[in-house]
Amino acid sequence: MQARSRFEQHPLAYVRRQLGWSMERLAHELQAAAARHGMILNPGRDRIYKWESGRVTAPDDDYQMLLAEVFRVGQTHVAQLGWPWWLPAFDTPHDFSPRGTRAALREVLVALHHPDRRTFLAISSGALAGAAQQWATVEPERLAGALNGRRVDPTLVTWLETRTDELRAMTNTSAPECTDLVHSLLRTAIQLIDNAVYDHATERRLHQVAASAAQCAAWLHFDQGEHAAAQKHWLAARHASHAAADRDLGAGILSDLAYLATWLNLPATAIPLLETAQSHTRSPAARALLQLRRAGALAASGDTHATHRALLAAEKDLNRARPATTPAWASWMSPADLEVDSGRCWLALGQPRRAEQALTHGVALLSPSRERTRSLALAYRAETALARRDLETAAHDARTALDTALATDASRCIRLVQQSVQRITRHRTTHPAVQTLHEYALSRTAD
Template sequence: MTGVDLAREIRRAAERRGLRSGADKQRVNKWETHGVTPDVDSQIYIAEALGIPAEVVDPRSWPYWLPGTGGMVIPLGPASPAPALREALRTTMERSSRRTFLTAISGSALVTLASTWASTETWALTGETTHGGKAVGEELVALLEETSARLTVQATEQRQHTAPLIDALLTTVTDLIEGGRYNQPVKLRLHALAAHLAQTVGWHRFDHGLHAEASQYWIAGLHSAHTGSDRDMGAALLGDLAYQASWRDDPRTAAGILERALSGTRHPAARSLLQLRLARALAAQGERRATLRALTAAEHLLDVSSGEPAPVWCAWLADADVAVDSGQALLDLGDTRRAHQLIREGQQLLPPSRAKTYGVFLTYQARSHLDLREPERAAAAALEALQIAQRIGAPRCVSLVRDLVPSFEAYPGVQGVEELLGQVAA
């Protein structure tokens, strides 16, 4: 069923009740790929269009009452990475051909996956792997690793141009894992490369609001990291899934994933980042004491030396991030003035090279100014964040600014508000 087909059936469901629905292809696309939640009536019409009994519909749990959501997680196993990678690549291909509606994964399925990861030893990689294909040599793998490193360290404004190349590189690595012939060292390197690329592609999808695809890529990366015996990378990918759950207003799932990820990772910097994300999830649930414990742990772990370099995926973590995320957690707990102070301190510590992060931090600052009833300062911060996001191509940051619009509409005459609202609407 295409978006046009579904919209037509939704309108017919409304007409059978003597009502009208404004569903069209564009609105279906917003539900499908941009994280927009249909209203209660539309969800009832969607169920009827898909032949789902009305009693199954739970508008509060959209989209998890849809059939098949939560059944797409491939269990961890010695041979699971290639199927998991193919599943992720398939979601992108089906989106481009408009053959899918939504493949969301339930919170319970993600927590179960995290529990399995935490309680399962990584798979021993021994001997040569033979699929009847051509031999994969170390020189080729070195070339792929070098290419990946150069593509994934580009600044945000350049990544929008290189994203298709990274997608293609992940497809190539998947082909080699699935059909090549290689020894154990090459096998480990291929799986490490697949995990790293899948994480990067997942963040590209997440930044563009393609949440179902992002989760599939992160899950695929988890399979490769587990097969390659990289516990810290596995924890990183679980941390990404948890961050996404928090972003989508499901902090309970986020906390469940993070608690399991923390049980299976070792490096202090990795644990610090996971504790920081756990604090945000706990704060969103109003759990003050647990939030403060997690923030204290994050700050302490960041200063602990393990004698080993931090994993690449968390090497960027610094005092600036701890300060700002601590401020965000305190903001959720209602400690607005202390939160505002921490967010401002974090912004001052952030290096200029992290433009996207700075833009996100500015939206946090704008929110704290709004909570302090300082709309003029809030508008200035939000406008600067919007301009940065538009310049470097950071749609997630743009979304954060748009989420603040209803709060600014209460201050139509304040300096900067009209300009901000105009640029958001442009």
């Protein structure tokens, strides 16, 4: 079952709050705009709330015309981009040039000191697709201009590379405790790129450190439900990997952005990103991971046959994977992940028995350190039991998933598990195990 969209702040709410307007004030502005056009409309606070909460997919054409007038957005822009992408709440991706790379990295540096509280995607789906195509075709350039400062010590670069590899391994098991360490490493790499003196080989190594650290930071933000911050870090990581001429890492980062889109129930955005990334990576393990993420997006779109083909391709690539050809960012990819994600796909496609078989196998194969993945797998398996009306099994798996997720302190996992628990506990009057789960979940929430 595909998780619902997790936009915690709708772009309309963001724009309204940037102007310092209440819902009532926006409704008043719309009413005044309607009067100027001789239209008799009375939007009211309730209508604004429905737009911002997603209860209404999009305002009708008249209201979008009035909103655009109120926000001073051209009607051509509205027609070209569609709702909600035309709202003045989205950033524009930087181009793949030395200046663009510097700008992307400096934005992250600023964000480390002044966190961005937005939680919706900061880049529109169309802009993401365009930037992905540019990434795939533009060759990297060296940074332009002379750099002032001390020459980078090669020993320092080696130390940074070693710490990056160690922190990448830690983020899979120790988040969010290592967040400050990752941010410190990223800050150091960006400052060296900006201010130090180095040769071309060192420049590439520094950008690779920055790309890897930004990718790790993005996952840490994603796990805490901070989607805009995660996206900003992934975009900076993609720029840095491009400057480092590391196409495999760039493909992995592009697939991370696609995974975020699928998580936010935007599979149509994810699929073309994954197809672009797939054509620019050579490692079998990396290709397996990208195929698995593509399968997830296809399943969310309801395409059973394409999902099956992608899962088969992922299995074939994973069987060809060897440690010597596996990049660090895909080193965690394993048969357990193949089974867990296959189960999630079959659940989304309405095949609970097939999903349960894959999830059970995946849980058995998971390393004890992979508790975040375990919590999600158990939640998905609880959903399969619910679909089969096996409420006792559903309650048991949901309780274990809840305990596991709470122990990880990862908001992403906790929220998904809580949603599963809520769906199961709607049946608490029909089975004592579900009533017990309901009471237990309330007690854990109170803690």
